[in-house]
Amino acid sequence: MSSRSRILRLSRYKNAALRLKSLNFLKVFSDNLADATGVTASQVRKDFSLFGISGNRRGGYQIDELLTQLNKVLGKDKLQKFIVVGVGNMGRGMINYPGFIKSEIKIVAGFDIDPSKYNRKADAPVFPMDELTAFVKTNEVEFGIIAVPDFAAQEVFERLIQAGIKGVLNFAPIRLKSDNTDIVVHNLNLETEIENLIYFVNTKVNPAE
Amino acid sequence: MSSRSRILRLSRYKNAALRLKSLNFLKVFSDNLADATGVTASQVRKDFSLFGISGNRRGGYQIDELLTQLNKVLGKDKLQKFIVVGVGNMGRGMINYPGFIKSEIKIVAGFDIDPSKYNRKADAPVFPMDELTAFVKTNEVEFGIIAVPDFAAQEVFERLIQAGIKGVLNFAPIRLKSDNTDIVVHNLNLETEIENLIYFVNTKVNPAE
DNA sequence: CAAAATTTGTGAATAAAATCACGTTTTCAA
């Protein structure tokens, strides 16, 4: 099993490789990816090595081949469907996030309790909460994003589990509880991220990003 | 110097302690905080120990005292002013983020190039970009949030540096470059976070959250 | 074609982080 931070690095390598590809690079060296992502070349090679991603000695990595392999590891070789629960600013931000357009990530619908948010005609339509389970099952959605206030998050989480969701990205600042060990939960707490930044500014030390 | 993940944990302990306080708890044990945040009790104590935060053997930690000490470490003993550059959904989400209301984090203004976003009267007003430097200096703002498209991020970053910003939270999916070593940059890439989730669902392993 | 230059791939070494384990202190109850 590989650690969370190793996988995060693979994503960054992939993004860097994509940018280099758009500059018409055909091949890339561990050193290039290291510069672009702020790690050591050695780390890049070690990360690749652990996933069986290999290049050519002296010749670096063919970008297209590298991207294929990285996308495979990251599960981006096939479309991954997401729903967003809670269509406030944050939820709306996820629905409209431009970075997903040319990726295999698709936000297929939003859900909310507020009728003024409903919109069945939009590209990513917004439905009432009680249609969630049926929608998830019909459309075989595997992932959910929780962007509701903290007091509602646990309840939404339980609904997502019941609907058969496999992975959850949680923006609410609480630790979601479940005895279902099949579901994967990752938390993203904006206040925590900001506090982290404040700390490192106050101590005037910039840690590895 | 302490690592990024250790500071992130301190934030989580603080959030957990706040919730317990709201339940009228007066004291809390390392074991409680461990449960609430998903780490071991030993880790909680070690983290505290490294910051000189101490409790009472057998008696746990006094919540009020603990919060005071955590807030001090995290720089939340005084108001921290932020501006947001790019008032799209994500930027708007940060401006309206409810978690900041009762914290010492204040988003004091937004900036955008789109005149339709301008609003000088709002609680967190939105101004044109060319007022940024003057605003930052007049109001002694230390922190900036970059929520613009990737192609604009580097330019915005340079403006923030020039204006004297000390810390930047960057949502754009690029690595910001600068030879100024005083500025602290933390990156938050939503696509990367989602790819990470996809990976762990696909490999059916839930790593430490 | 041979030699020189360069870059990968990976075990070994080092560093960093987490956990263990137990002495010390405090609390509580009889």
Next chain:
DNA sequence: TTGAAAACGTGATTTTATTCACAAATTTTG
């Protein structure tokens, strides 16, 4: 007031992550 139970604090240990360093492979050059 004393003894037992509970919980902290932290040095020692273990685990995990990163970096080093160099042989092997490939490319380039003369």
